[in-house]
Amino acid sequence: MTNELHIAYQIKQHLNDSLRTLPADKIERLRAARERALANQRKSAGVQLAGTSGTGSINVGNFEWLGHLVPVLLLAAGLAGMSYWHQNNRAEENADIDTQMLIDELPLSAYADKGFAAWIKRGQE
Amino acid sequence: MASPKELSDLLADVERRAFKQAVYAVRNDESALDIVQDAMMKLAEKYGDRPAEELPLLFQRILQNAIRDWFRRTKVRSFWTTLFSNMAPAGEAGDDFDPLETLEAQDGSKAAESAADEVSRAQIMGAIEKEVEKLPARQREAFMLRYWEEMDVAETASVMGCSEGSVKTHCSRATHALAIALKAKGISL
Numbered sequence: 167m168t169n170e171l172h173i174a175y176q177i178k179q180h181l182n183d184s185l186r187t188l189p190a191d192k193i194e195r196l197r198a199a200r201e202r203a204l205a206n207q208r209k210s211a212g213v214q215l216a217g218t219s220g221t222g223s224i225n226v227g228n229f230e231w232l233g234h235l236v237p238v239l240l241l242a243a244g245l246a247g248m249s250y251w252h253q254n255n256r257a258e259e260n261a262d263i264d265t266q267m268l269i270d271e272l273p274l275s276a277y278a279d280k281g282f283a284a285w286i287k288r289g290q291e
Numbered sequence: 292m293a294s295p296k297e298l299s300d301l302l303a304d305v306e307r308r309a310f311k312q313a314v315y316a317v318r319n320d321e322s323a324l325d326i327v328q329d330a331m332m333k334l335a336e337k338y339g340d341r342p343a344e345e346l347p348l349l350f351q352r353i354l355q356n357a358i359r360d361w362f363r364r365t366k367v368r369s370f371w372t373t374l375f376s377n378m379a380p381a382g383e384a385g386d387d388f389d390p391l392e393t394l395e396a397q398d399g400s401k402a403a404e405s406a407a408d409e410v411s412r413a414q415i416m417g418a419i420e421k422e423v424e425k426l427p428a429r430q431r432e433a434f435m436l437r438y439w440e441e442m443d444v445a446e447t448a449s450v451m452g453c454s455e456g457s458v459k460t461h462c463s464r465a466t467h468a469l470a471i472a473l474k475a476k477g478i479s480l
Contacts, residue, residue: 207339
């Protein structure tokens with residue numbers, strides 16, 4: 167085991183030496199890749215809001231799910247509103263029909279009389 | 292959450308070793324650079340909000356996965372290339388691994404034994420790198436993580452997704468294979 171560690175250490179030293187001889191263009195490309203990665207961290211980290219105490223901070227990124235929840239809630243509220251308005255409208259229409267029938271000169275039984283409907287139709291012709 | 296400076300320091304510390312690790316695995320500088328860049332981007336994008344102390348291990352895991360993904364993609368690509376290049380005469384197929392390189396090294400090893408003293412430091416370095424490249428992938432991965440990245444056995448096992456016993460076996464075999472191959476070239480460590 168000690169021999170293994172000794173060999174591994176020696177190889178490690180040589181491998182570390184090889185890092186110093188990396189071509190400049192490779193080093194530059196690695197640096198550019200690092201810069202791009204860091205820029206990405208800043209983008210994805212979200213906006214940091216300073217806490218009121220000045221020591222804490224709230225990461226808005228943690229409340230990202232709210233952004234998905236709000237449209238869903240708005241859609242549900244819209245559908246509920248439309249359904250309520252539709253029901254209300256139908257109730258009002260029914261009430262109007264009932265009122266018209268009740269204040270009409272004809273008795274209600276006339277509307278249920280098939281013969282009366284046929285007589286009206288013939289009269290129109 | 293790791294600060295941009297902590298992330299920057301970590302990447303600056305590991306980037307060259309990561310590049311070399313990728314080169315030893317894929318044997319192509321351009322592909323190795325792409326792999327390291329992808330690993331850096333993924334670490335910053337997906338794990339940039341993790342505590343700084345978790346990042347080295349995460350980076351190694353991402354890097355090793357990126358290397359494995361590269362091999363998977365290459366395998367698929369080479370399957371189609373082979374399929375379409377069956378018409379070409381044997382030996383003309385594009386191949387990054389020149390068999391003459393290996394042959395040369397083997398031939399050289401016989402003569403090199405007596406000329407060990409003449410081998411310069413750069414040549415030793417080159418020989419070591421070549422032998423590291425020749426290691427089986429899992430042995431190289433274990434050796435690099437355990438001895439170059441200085442991870443402990445448990446961390447190495449976690450990155451490699453295997454048992455601690457397997458890590459020890461891979462490391463031991465890798466070290467012995469390297470020692471024997473280098474000795475054959477007249478390089479004693």
